[in-house]
Amino acid sequence: MAGPDQARPGPDLTRLLLVGSVALITLVAFENLAVGTAMPQVTADLGGLRLYAVASGAPLAAQLVATAAGGAWSDARGPRGSLVLGIVLFCAGLVVAGLAPSMEILAIGRAVQGFGGGLLLVPLYVLVGALVPQAQQPRFFAAFAAAWVVPGLVGPGIAGLVVEHASWRWIFLAVPVLTVIVSVILLPLLRRIGSHDGPASRGTPARTRRLLLAGLGAGLAAGVLQVAGAERSAWAWTAAAGAVVVLVLATPVLLPGGTARLRRGVPAAVACRGLLNATFISAETFLPLLLVREHGWPTWAAGLVLTVGSLTWALGSQIQGRIQDPRRRAQITWAGPAVLTLGTLVAAAATLPGAPPWLVLVGWTVAGVGMGLVFPALSVFVLQATPASEHGRVSSALQMSDGLGAALGLAAAGALFTTLVGVGGSGAYLAGLLLAAALGALAALAGGRASVPDDPRA
Template identity: 25%
Template sequence: MSQSKTAGPEPEGKTTEEEQPRSPREIRLVMIGLVVTMLLAMLDNLIVGTAMPTIVGELGGAEHLSWVVTSYILATAASTPIWGKLGDLYGRKGTFLTSIVIFLVGSALSGLSQNMSELIGFRALQGLGAGGLMVGVMSIMGALVPPRERGKYQGMFAAVMALATVGGPLIGGFITDHLSWRWTFYINLPLGVIALAVVTVTLKLPKVRNNARIDYLGALLLTTGIVSLTLITTWGGQQYAWGSKHIIGLTVLALAALIAFCYVEQRVDEPMLPLSLFRNRNFTMVSIIGFIVGFVMFGSTVFLPLYQQIVQGASATNSGLLLMPMMFGMLVVSLVVGQVVTKTGKYRIFPIIGTVVMTAGMILLSTMGTGTSSFVSACWMIVLGAGMGFLMQITMLLAQNSAELKDMGVASSTATLFRTIGGSFGVALFGALFNNRVADTMKEQLAGKQLPPGGLKDPGQMSPADLRQQPDFLQDAYHHAVSNGMHTVFLWGAGVAVIALAAAVFIREVPLRGAGPGADKPAEPSLEAAAA
C-alpha cells in the first residue's frame, strides 16, 4: 500500500493523532478513565436485569417488559459502527465524551421514568450512548498504545469483564433490596462523571478537522440490517415462531439492506465501513472468530447459571458468582497471553490454541448430567474460560493491527459489532435448541405419569422456587430435561467453535506495530501482502 494515502492535504491531526509517543504515566492516567467507562458499559444490563421484576411492579406494563431490554440492545448495536466512523472522521476524544454524556443523560432520565413507555424510550437513548462507550475505549486504546505494547494493559480489561459479570447481579440485587430500583440507573452517574473528568483532563489528542461527507445512506442501510438481525434473534422462537411472517419479513429486510449496503459502500468516497478491510485476511478471520466468541460466550453465560440453579441446587441470589470459574480462567490466560505478545511480538499460535481449548471446554460441558458435581462443572468452566481468554483481547488486537491508522475506529467498532451480533445469535439459537430438548425430554419422562391438578407449568418458565413445589417425580424429570438441554446446547456450541478453529488456522503472522525490529516502519505494506 502506498504511503500517499497519508501524505499531502490530510486534515490536521489525521495522522499525528495515533503517532505521538505516549509516556507510560500518561497512558496509565488515561487508562483510569477508560477502565471506568468500560465498567460502566458492562455493568448496566447486569444491574438492571435484577431489578426488572420490581420495576414492573411499580410502573406496570408487564406486556412491554421485553422492550426495556430490546430497545437498549437495538440502539447499542445500531449505533456501534456509526460511533466508530465518527471517531475516525472528527476525532476520538470528542465523540467518546459525547457518547458518555448521552449515556448519562439516558441513565438519569431512565431513573426518572414514570411509566413503561418513558422507560423504554429513555433506555433507547441510553443504548445510543452505550454504543460509543466500548468502541471509544478500544479505539482510543488503539490510538495511544501500539499493538505490540498493548499486552501490558489488556489484563485490565479482562479484569473489568470478570468484575462486571460477578459484581453486576450482586450490586443490582443490593440496590433493589435496600434502595429504590431507580438507583440501578442513578449509579451510572458518579461513575460516568469520574470517567468524563479523567478522560477530559488526561487524554491529549490533536483536534481533527475533516470535510468529508458522512455516508448517510450507508449508515441508514447498515442500521436497518443490524436492527433487523437483532430483532430476528430477539423475537425468533419467543414472541414469534421462526417460520412466522414477521421473522421471514425481517430476514428478507436484513438481507436486502445488507446487500444494498455493500453496493453503496463501494461507490462512496468515505464509506461508513470500508469493505476493503475485509480484503485483509487477518481482519476477516478475526471477525469470524469474534462472532463465534460472542456466540459461545453469551450463550454459555445465559444457560450455565440455569443448570447450576435447577440441577445442582445453587442459590440464584448471587448468580454472578456462579460464573466465577469461567471468569477466572479467562482473566488468568488473558493476562499471560498479553505479556507474552508484548515480549515476543508473536501471536498466531494463540487464536489456534484458544479455539481448540474453547471447543474442548464446550465438549466437556456437554457431558454434564444430573449427577455432575459443582467441582467438576467448575473445572469444565475454567477450561472454557481459558479458551476465551486466548481469544477475547487477541481478536481486537489483530483487528486494529490489520487496519490503517485512520480506520482505527471502524476496525474497533466492526470487531465489537461482530461479537455483539454473534452473542445475539448464540442466545437465540441456544435458546431454541434448549427449549425444544427440554420439552421433548419432559414428554418422555412424564409419559404415563399422573400430573398435578391443573397440569404442568410451562417448563421454559419454571423457576427453582416453582420446581421445589412440585412432586419428586416432576423434579427428577425436569432435572433430566435441563441436563439434556445443556448437552444439546454445548454440543452444538462445540460444532460452531470448530469454525473458529478453521478461521484461526488461516491467520498470518504479520508484524505488530510498536516496539521491536522494524517498529519505525509502517505496518500497512506488510498487511497488504497478507491480504492475498
C-alpha cells in the same frame, strides 16, 4: 484540525484522559455484568419472561448501531460530540430502566443505555490515538482491558448483594450518579478537545459511507430479530425475514470476503470470533435465570457463575500468553472453542432431571478457560496474517464480528427459549444451551480452518 502542539496535551491532561476513560469503561462494563446477575429478579418483579432475552440483548444490538455511528461521527467532526451525547444517553437509558414499570419499558431503557455506551466508548479510543504519544498508548490500552476485567470479578457479587438487601433498581439508578461525577472530572479535557471539534474532512469517503450504512443496518436488524423472537405473529415473521435480508446484504461489507463460508485464514478467524461470542453470551445470559428460577438459588449465588467465568477467562488468557511454540499456538484456535463447547455441555447437564445445579459452575469454569485461550490468540493470528496497512480494517472486522455474534446468538437462543418456556420444566434452558454448544462446535471448525500455516489469507 489542531496542529501538533494543540493535539498533544500536557501530562496532567493525559493523566486525566487515562483516569476518566478507565472510569467510564469500568462503569459500562459493571453495568453489563451487574444487570446479568439482577435480571432474574427483575423478571420476577416485572413479569414478561418472554422478553427476558430482549431486555438482556437490547444493549448489544444498540451498541452495534452506535459503534458504526460513533466511529463515523468521530472521524467527521471529532470525538467530543459523540462522547458527550453518549454519556447523556447512557445515563438517560439507565434512569428509564431503573424506573421501568414493565419489561417493555425496561428493554427500551436498556436499548438507549446500550446506544449511549457505544457512542461514548468509540471516542475514548479515538482520543488516545489523537492525544497520547505513541510510546504511552500501550499503557492506556492495557488499562482499558483491565477496566473490562475487574468488573467481572466484583460486579456480579455487588449486584447480588444489592438485589438481596435493597432493590435491583439501584443497580440502574446508582450508575448515572457515578457517571455524572466522572463527567465533571473530565470537563477540563472536554474543553480542551472542544477547540478542534470541527470537521475533520469535507467529505466522507464512499467506503466509509458503506461501512456506516452496513453497520447501522446490521445493528438494527439484530435488534429486530431479538424483538421478533419474543413474538408469535405474522408481523414478527415478516420483520424477521426483512432483518435477515438486511444482514445478508450488510455483513459482506463489514466482514472479510469468505467469512460466511469459513474460508481458510483470516475470514475463518473472524467467523470464529463471532461464533465464540454467540456461544458464550447466549449461554451465560440464561445461566443465572436457570439457577434462580429452577433451582432456587439466591441472586448473589447465581451471580457467581459470571464471576467464575471472568476469572477463568483471565486465567486462560494468561496461559495462552505463555505458549510460544507456533505449532501449539496454531492448535489454540480450535482447542479453545472445543473447551468452550465442553464447558457449555457440562453446564447444560444441570437442566437434566436429578442433576446437581453446581454443574453450572463447573461447566462455566471450563468455558471461561476456553474463551481466555482462544480470544486473544485469534487477535494475534489475524494481525500477524495481514499487512500492517490493513490492521485497522481487520481489527474493525473482529469487533463487528464480536458484536454481531453476541446479538444474533442471543436472538436465536431467546427465540428458542420463548417458544419452549411455556411447556414448563428446564427444557427451554436445555434447548438454548444445546444451541450455544452447537455454535461452539462451529467455532471449533472455524478455528481449525483459521490456523493454516500456508497462505493464511487464502
